Amino acid sequence: MKPIEDIAAPFQMMEPDMRLELLLEYTEKLPPLPERYAEMRDAGMAMVHECQSPVFLMPEVEQNGDTAGEKTVHVHADVPESAPTARAFTAILHEAFDGATPAQVRQAPDDLLDRLGLSGLLGMQRTQGLAAIYRRLRNEVARQSTAGESTAGQETARSSDGTAEA
Template sequence: MSGDLPTAFAAIVDDFNAVTAPDRLQMLLEFSRNLPALPERYAEHPELLEPVPECQSPIFLIAEVDGAGDDAVVHLHFSAPQESPTTSGFAGILHEGLDGLTVADVLAVPADVSDRLGLAEAVSPLRLRGMAGMLGRIKRQVREKAAA
């Protein structure tokens, strides 16, 4: 189920699937608390971040690509409201699972990864689409920046 994911992301999926639905919600809350703050360069210039309208809560993100080509390293930054723990939690999962990976590894992450967390019975499909929207934007930004 998680064999086609990068190691860190596979571990997250496995952890979520090893516990009951209520515990998955608790884990999601933990990820929301562990989402790193925006670096000052973005906190002072939020217009540089891209909104994710698929999310029910206002969330913004930016992917940075250090280097060129498939081996360039990706760094992710999110601005998510703390009063929206589901959205912040999804951002936290994406950050922990993807930040520091190569362009090739990020682009290889399957689009259905949000479905693999076993949260369908705990959160609405609309919220899961929000996470898929975040991943889609991350991958598009990474593709564009790696090609530049």
């Protein structure tokens, strides 16, 4: 995990077009989806419906074995290369929150997209899709950590084409 401030700092320093270049670099940083989730993804589970593109997001809260009460967040995700913006943003979420504690996810800023300087750059419609990815991550982490679960998140049915449109 990496503090949000450290991720946001270079974005905030750059001109809009360079911000897009920086975002582009993140498209290369999303780790491959662990094989054990491929079946869920292919079945259309755990999709972020508000996105224009098929975004698979499966946050997990792991109960650390030897320390009572300690939990770790894992971010598993897959986004096609044909949707580089959603892929890049998901990679940012991975960098920020994979390995974090549920409390760190809970305390993360609501206005993450503003802090990255992306809101104005992308426009409202696109921002809503990305905000939905972030919201799903936080809701799912909150749900799993308060329920005291350590298993995979709730499965949601996918809409007919797995996408919602602007």
